[in-house]
Amino acid sequence: MEFNENFILGCSAIGAGLALIAGIGPGVGQGIAAGHAAAAVGRNPGAKSDITSTMLLGQAVAETTGLYGLLIAMLLLFVKPLLP
Amino acid sequence: MTRGILLSSSVDIDFMVHGVFPYQFFGHTVWITTTHICLLIVLMVIIGFAIAANIAMKKATEVPGAFQNVVELVVEMLDNMIKTVMGKNAAKFANYIGTVFIFILICNFSGLLGLRPPTADYGVTLPLGLMTFTLIHFNKFKHKKVKGVLQELCDPWPIWAPINMIGNIAVPISLSLRLFANVLSGVVMMALVYGLLRFIAIGWPAVLHIYFDLFSGAIQTYVFCMLTMTYISDAIGDE
Numbered sequence: 001m002e003f004n005e006n007f008i009l010g011c012s013a014i015g016a017g018l019a020l021i022a023g024i025g026p027g028v029g030q031g032i033a034a035g036h037a038a039a040a041v042g043r044n045p046g047a048k049s050d051i052t053s054t055m056l057l058g059q060a061v062a063e064t065t066g067l068y069g070l071l072i073a074m075l076l077l078f079v080k081p082l083l084p
Numbered sequence: 085m086t087r088g089i090l091l092s093s094s095v096d097i098d099f100m101v102h103g104v105f106p107y108q109f110f111g112h113t114v115w116i117t118t119t120h121i122c123l124l125i126v127l128m129v130i131i132g133f134a135i136a137a138n139i140a141m142k143k144a145t146e147v148p149g150a151f152q153n154v155v156e157l158v159v160e161m162l163d164n165m166i167k168t169v170m171g172k173n174a175a176k177f178a179n180y181i182g183t184v185f186i187f188i189l190i191c192n193f194s195g196l197l198g199l200r201p202p203t204a205d206y207g208v209t210l211p212l213g214l215m216t217f218t219l220i221h222f223n224k225f226k227h228k229k230v231k232g233v234l235q236e237l238c239d240p241w242p243i244w245a246p247i248n249m250i251g252n253i254a255v256p257i258s259l260s261l262r263l264f265a266n267v268l269s270g271v272v273m274m275a276l277v278y279g280l281l282r283f284i285a286i287g288w289p290a291v292l293h294i295y296f297d298l299f300s301g302a303i304q305t306y307v308f309c310m311l312t313m314t315y316i317s318d319a320i321g322d323e
Contacts, residue, residue: 053306060266060307064258067265074268078100 016076022069029062097279119205169313192301213260224319270296
């Protein structure tokens, strides 16, 4: 079956949009991490710098899954692997 | 870009790696790209700083001058960071981690000067990840011997070996992809701002630069070095 090039590009764009749903997960995760860090600073204000660096490290690691979605979207939009 | 993300062709959004000139390498056509040029500039800056630091430290004084102070600050900061994670192994790896840290940091910051950050090219971050991978497994075999490595592979049962193997292989890929995708997302975002809002993008994108280049770049540098150090410490074990 032969598909029109524009049809494939349009479907790639829809796929790219769907791939970015992956951004929900890291958003929730980073929010939870930040909330707990805020609670920890409230309990122990002396350890603020330690808590902040640990939180940032954890958030950056949690961000990875969202970035995989971004990469897939970029591949679909710019490398266009589905085009014949 | 003929068919970009936008339908209007009057906007030029440009964040791709471009070839500058091709050359022949054992019968293959290989391109020198903008990444190579930016890498060269970054390396020039780092080497220049290193030579200046070397000269400054040769005639170091008891009460440090301005430049000597900066050099001492950088070295002390890196040493402290490495010592808090690696403990007694810090001395052996301080050079490598410090080098990687400064390299990635300057690469990420180079976006401020209008360069395309070299770390936004997977060809730069994958070797960094592979170096970490090599270091991890070299140290694992050196300190735990073949028996310990096999034991770790078959933990908790031998049937888990393939899954542990996949976990090992995923380490460099996730390390390099994390750095690459973070810097790339910054580059894309800045390209969109400058491409779409060309006429009103005066001054205020500096705020975005602070976030995407300085903040994000520094965090990702820190994360990369931190994870590298943690993995290597894990590989060495307690003894």
